[in-house]
Amino acid sequence: MFWKLRRIYRCQCVRLVSACLVLSVVMVCWENSAVNHLKSYSFRFLADRFSHINKSLTITREQAQSFSNFRNLLDHPDKCAGEDVLLLVFVKTSPTNIARREAIRSTWGNETYIQRVLGVRVKVVFALGVPAMDTDAVQERLAQEDRRHADLIQQDFLDSFYNLTLKLIMQFHWMHRRCAHARFLMTTDDDVFIHMPNLVEYLQDMSRQGVTDFWVGRVYWGSPPNRSKDSKYYVPFEMYQWWSYPDYTAGGGYVVSSDVASKIYQATLTLNASLYIDDVFMGICAKAVGVSPQDHMYFSGEGKAPQHMCIYNRMMTSHGHVEDLHDLWKAATHPQVKERMSGILGRLYCTAIKIFLLCQPHHLNTYPCTAAFY
Ligand SMILES: *[C@@H]1O[C@H](CO)[C@@H](O)[C@H](O)[C@H]1NC(C)=O
Ligand SMILES: *[C@@H]1O[C@H](CO)[C@@H](O)[C@H](O)[C@H]1NC(C)=O
Ligand SMILES: *[C@@H]1O[C@H](CO)[C@@H](O)[C@H](O)[C@H]1NC(C)=O
Ligand SMILES: *[C@@H]1O[C@H](CO)[C@@H](O)[C@H](O)[C@H]1NC(C)=O
Ligand SMILES: *[C@@H]1O[C@H](CO)[C@@H](O)[C@H](O)[C@H]1NC(C)=O
Helix, strand or coil: HHHHHHHHHHHHHHHHHHHHHHHHHHHHHHHCCCHHHHHHHHHCCCCCCCHHHHHEEECHHHHHHHHHHEEEECCCCCCCCCCEEEEEEEEECCCCCCHHHHHCCCCCCCCHHHHHHHEEEEEEEEEEECCCCCCHHHHHHHCCCCHHHHHEEEEEEEEEEHHHHHHHHHHHHHHHHHHCCCCCEEEEEEEECCCHHHHHHHHHHHHHHCCCCEEEEEEECCCEECCCCCCCCCCCCCCCCCCCCCCEEECCEEEEHHHHHHHHHHHCCCCCCCCCHHHHHHHHHHHHHHCCCCCCCCCCCCCCCCCHEEEEEEEECCECCCCCCHHHHHHHHHHHHHHHHHHHHHHHHHHHHHHHHHHHCCCCCCCCCHHHHH
16 A cells, blocks of 8 residues: 555656656747746746735835936926827837937827727827936027927936836826827837738727726736846846746737726836836736736847838838838838738738748748738
8 A cells, every 4th residue: 555655646746747747848849928928827837926926025105206206307287188099109218219219209109190090089299308418408409499399308317228117117108198098008118010900900999899907019928137237127036036027019019998007007106117128017917917018929029020021011120220121111001012912812812921931931920920911
C-alpha cells in the first residue's frame, strides 16, 4: 500500500516536471503573443497582486493634485462645444516638432476633410508641456502657431520623456472638463499614421453597438518591468515592486470610450503618478477601475506597417512615420484601394499578399500573422 502510494507520487512528480520542461521549452522557443498570454494568465492566476498595487499606489486627493494642478498656457475651452463629437484625438508632441504637427494637420488630422468626406466630427488637438530650451523664443512660436490653428493644449510642466505621465493625466482631465460628450478618446504620438477613414468606420460601428468599457489598441499582456539601468524604460524597484505590469496598450495609439475616459479620470484623482511610463500608468489606472484592454490586430505597436494596398484596406495605426506621412496618406486613402479589394478574387488576392507580408519569421512588431486572415 505504502509503496503503491510512493509510486503514484513519483509518477505524478515525473509528469509534473516533464510538463514544466515542455512548457519552458515552448516558452523559450515560441517567441510570440501566445507566450505573453501564458505569462499574463499565470500572473493573473497568482491571485490578487493587482489589488496590492492599487492599495500601495493610492494616495490622498491632495497629494494626487501635484500631478494635475498645472496652469494652462494654451487652451481651447470651446473646441468641442455644442457639437456631436465622435472622437477626440490627443497627439502627444514636443514644442519643437512643428513640421510633424503641420504634416498631421494636412493629412490624417485634417478636421475639415474628415467632416466633409467622412461626415463626422473628429477633434484633433496637440498635447504639450513647456520647452526645455530657448523657452521664450519657442513659446512665442507656439503662440503664433496656435493663433493660426487653435489646436494646442499646453500646461506648464516641463515637456520631457519622464513627464509623459503628466501629459497623460492632462489629456483625461481636459476631456473631463472640455469635451466629456465626445464618444471616444484616442491618444497617439506625432510620429504615428492613423488611417482615419478606417478608424472612423470602426468607431461608428462600435458606437452603433453602444459599446461601453471599451479600450482598444495593441495590447501588451503582463509584460515585466525593465530593471536594467541603461534601458530607456528602466523602472526601479522602489517605483514599482511587482513582476509584471497590468495589461496595457502601446502608447502609440489607443482608443477608449467616453465612460472609460471618465473612469480613468476618476482613477487619476487618487493614484501616485510618479511611474513615468505613461501607457503603463494608463494600465494601472484601468486596473484600478476594472477596465481591461482588448487587442486589435491592425493597431501597430512599435513598427511601421508594410506598404501595400491590401494593408491600407484594413490598417488603423502605424508607427514611425515622419517624412513619408503625405505619401502614405495619399496612397492609403486612394479610392482604388477599396475598389481593388472588393469581391472574392480581391479578398483572396489580399489574403495571399498579407500572408507573404505579415507571416515571415522575423517580421517587425506591426501586425500579427493572424491579421492576414482578417
Ligand atoms: C483639409 O481638407 C480640406 C478639404 O478636403 C482642404 O480644402 C484643405 O486644404 C485641407 N487642409 C490642409 C491643411 O491640408
Ligand atoms: C516634470 O515637470 C515638472 C514641472 O515643470 C518639473 O519640475 C520636473 O523637473 C519635470 N520632470 C522631468 C523628469 O523632466
Ligand atoms: C531592458 O532593456 C534593455 C536595454 O534596452 C534590453 O536589452 C532588455 O531586453 C530589456 N529587458 C526587458 C525585460 O524588457
Ligand atoms: C509616490 O511614489 C514614489 C516612488 O515611486 C514615492 O517616492 C513617493 O513618496 C510617492 N508619493 C506619495 C504621495 O506617496
Ligand atoms: C482600488 O482602490 C480604490 C481606492 O482605494 C478602490 O475604490 C477601488 O475599488 C480599488 N480597485 C480594485 C480593483 O481593487
